Amino acid sequence: MIELRGVHKSFGNNAVLRGVDLTIPKGESMVIIGGSGTGKSVTLKCVLGLVKPDAGSVLVDGQDVTTADRDAFLARFGMLFQGAALFDSMTVWQNVAFRLLRGSLKKTKSEARDIAIEKLRRVGLKPDVADLYPAELSGGMQKRVGLARAIAADPEIIFFDEPTTGLDPIMAGVINELIREIVVEMGATAMTITHDMTSVRAIADDVAMLHDGVIKWTGRVDQMDSSGDPYLDQFINGRAEGPIAAVR
Amino acid sequence: MVLGAVAGIGRSTLALVAGLGRGVLFMAQTIAAIFSPPFYFREFASALLTIGYLSLPVVGLTAIFTGAALALQIYAGGSRFQAEAVVPSIVAIGMTRELGPVLGGLMVAARVASSIAAEIGTMKVTEQIDALVTLSTNPMRYLTAPRVLAATLTVPILVAVGDSIGIFGGYLVGTGRLGFNSAAYLKNTVDFLEMWDVTSGLIKGAVFGFLIALVGCYFGMNSGRGAQGVGRATKSAVVAASVLILAANYLLTELFFTG
Ligand SMILES: Nc1ncnc2c1ncn2[C@@H]1O[C@H](COP(=O)(O)OP(=O)(O)OP(=O)(O)O)[C@@H](O)[C@H]1O
Ligand SMILES: [Mg+2]
Numbered sequence: 001m002i003e004l005r006g007v008h009k010s011f012g013n014n015a016v017l018r019g020v021d022l023t024i025p026k027g028e029s030m031v032i033i034g035g036s037g038t039g040k041s042v043t044l045k046c047v048l049g050l051v052k053p054d055a056g057s058v059l060v061d062g063q064d065v066t067t068a069d070r071d072a073f074l075a076r077f078g079m080l081f082q083g084a085a086l087f088d089s090m091t092v093w094q095n096v097a098f099r100l101l102r103g104s105l106k107k108t109k110s111e112a113r114d115i116a117i118e119k120l121r122r123v124g125l126k127p128d129v130a131d132l133y134p135a136e137l138s139g140g141m142q143k144r145v146g147l148a149r150a151i152a153a154d155p156e157i158i159f160f161d162e163p164t165t166g167l168d169p170i171m172a173g174v175i176n177e178l179i180r181e182i183v184v185e186m187g188a189t190a191m192t193i194t195h196d197m198t199s200v201r202a203i204a205d206d207v208a209m210l211h212d213g214v215i216k217w218t219g220r221v222d223q224m225d226s227s228g229d230p231y232l233d234q235f236i237n238g239r240a241e242g243p244i245a246a247v248r
Numbered sequence: 249m250v251l252g253a254v255a256g257i258g259r260s261t262l263a264l265v266a267g268l269g270r271g272v273l274f275m276a277q278t279i280a281a282i283f284s285p286p287f288y289f290r291e292f293a294s295a296l297l298t299i300g301y302l303s304l305p306v307v308g309l310t311a312i313f314t315g316a317a318l319a320l321q322i323y324a325g326g327s328r329f330q331a332e333a334v335v336p337s338i339v340a341i342g343m344t345r346e347l348g349p350v351l352g353g354l355m356v357a358a359r360v361a362s363s364i365a366a367e368i369g370t371m372k373v374t375e376q377i378d379a380l381v382t383l384s385t386n387p388m389r390y391l392t393a394p395r396v397l398a399a400t401l402t403v404p405i406l407v408a409v410g411d412s413i414g415i416f417g418g419y420l421v422g423t424g425r426l427g428f429n430s431a432a433y434l435k436n437t438v439d440f441l442e443m444w445d446v447t448s449g450l451i452k453g454a455v456f457g458f459l460i461a462l463v464g465c466y467f468g469m470n471s472g473r474g475a476q477g478v479g480r481a482t483k484s485a486v487v488a489a490s491v492l493i494l495a496a497n498y499l500l501t502e503l504f505f506t507g
Contacts (some may be wrong), residue, residue, distance in 0.1 A: 050378045071384055079382040085375035098383050103286065149383075
């Protein structure tokens with residue numbers, strides 16, 4: 001279980017998070033939606049400890065992330081970055097198998113490579129991309145390699161920052177199904193950021209909407225259409241008119 | 249007006265002190281990372297190659313021209329006191345104590361501090377450093393420690409090679425242009441050169457190597473956002489590494505050769 005309590009974060013004068021409260025139960029899939037630049041990525045980074053909140057606390061299974069043993073803590077996590085963040089000095093399979101080639105999960109090179117190729121297959125990539133470098137791939141392919149890397153060590157908690165942006169509709173469907181599978185079959189806890197409403201309905205158990213630095217609405221995915229919340233309604237129906245000013 | 253200037257001086261002094269503090273903290277973290285597992289041997293090996301081996305040409309070229317020019321100057325200076333015979337020994341002492349380590353260090357700084365800062369800065373800007381952390385890998389151990397250790401160990405070797413090539417440059421000019429006898433030149437070089445002349449230069453090289461990689465990593469890790477941030481980090485790394493080398497050289501020379 002992941003709990004955010006009153007998390008605040010500012011960059012200079014830019015107050016991005018102004019008291020985020022959110023609970024993600026174990027084994028559930030939470031999707032965070034919200035306008036561009038509202039701080040969704042920053043929220044994920046706060047949970048991982050990559051960004052230090054100015055105030056508030058983040059608890060994972062009741063333990064504060066700032067006091068936890070970092071290595072043991074991070075060993076349970078997988079993260080897909082919005083920009084994929086692949087290591088450009090390594091080939092695709094070495095990226096995917098990064099965790100399996102060193103540290104406590106170290107496996108032999110051929111075992112690690114086999115796992116990497118299997119994970120690449122699950123994100124719809126053929127074995128022949130394994131020996132290419134990230135710079136030789138298209139944006140959507142890089143995104144999927146990032147996804148394969150995030151799930152390579154079968155983490156308990158997985159964060160996906162916009163897993164389907166830049167993918168064609170069919171591939172987006174494949175990825176949505178994969179995320180659903182990871183949650184249902186492996187019992188992982190997932191936190192996904194997306195702008196794609198089809199994805200939201202395919203992936204989510206719970207939905208939270210971030211706006212103006214706070215969680216404006218949260219609930220089960222099937223309550224989303226009948227929430228009566230004007231912010232959420234405007235967002236999920238993609239209307240230019242409403243309480244959220246579209247032209248800033 | 250005056251108050252504004254004073255406030256300005258105060259502000260930049262505070263910024264300088266804060267920067268120094270962060271630098272010293274970064275150095276302490278680096279040293280801790282070098283001596284605590286896990287160790288990344290592949291990273292270390294590739295750092296040895298890029299920092300050490302691939303710097304040989306630039307260090308060699310710098311040394312040979314410096315040694316040659318040094319021989320000409322000492323000859324010209326020595327002839328004013330009818331002391332042309334000192335050329336071989338002064339070339340050797342000048343190269344090993346000062347010019348080998350300092351010029352070699354500056355050339356390595358230009359080549360290595362910049363490339364380390366640009367590489368790590370790009371990794372920072374594209375979230376690769378964050379990705380490392382989420383993959384349970386400490387960037388200080390994985391990126392900084394291997395580079396700093398490799399530079400500390402290889403720059404002295406580069407200095408030793410540079411010393412020899414520089415002395416050889418002096419020998420070429422001495423025998424080819426200044427009429428020295430080849431055997432006498434070599435004998436003079438060897439007879440007057442002391443072990444400490446060489447060792448002190450190598451110690452300087454190790455300190456410079458440490459500083460070069462440390463500064464490159466520091467500016468890379470603290471790079472601002474975007475291409476502009478990486479560009480600024482790279483420039484600052486080269487400037488800071490060069491100034492630190494010259495300052496450290498003065499301090500080490502005080503320490504080694506006075507009192
Ligand atoms: N390292 C940083 N330094 C300064 N400002 C930052 C930093 N990271 C994020 N911000 C700012 O925080 C705000 C939220 O950024 P964030 O990346 O979380 O947005 P987002 O909700 O993920 O948007 P998008 O949907 O476009 O990805 C932005 O205004 C951004 O400029
Ligand atoms: Mg984002």
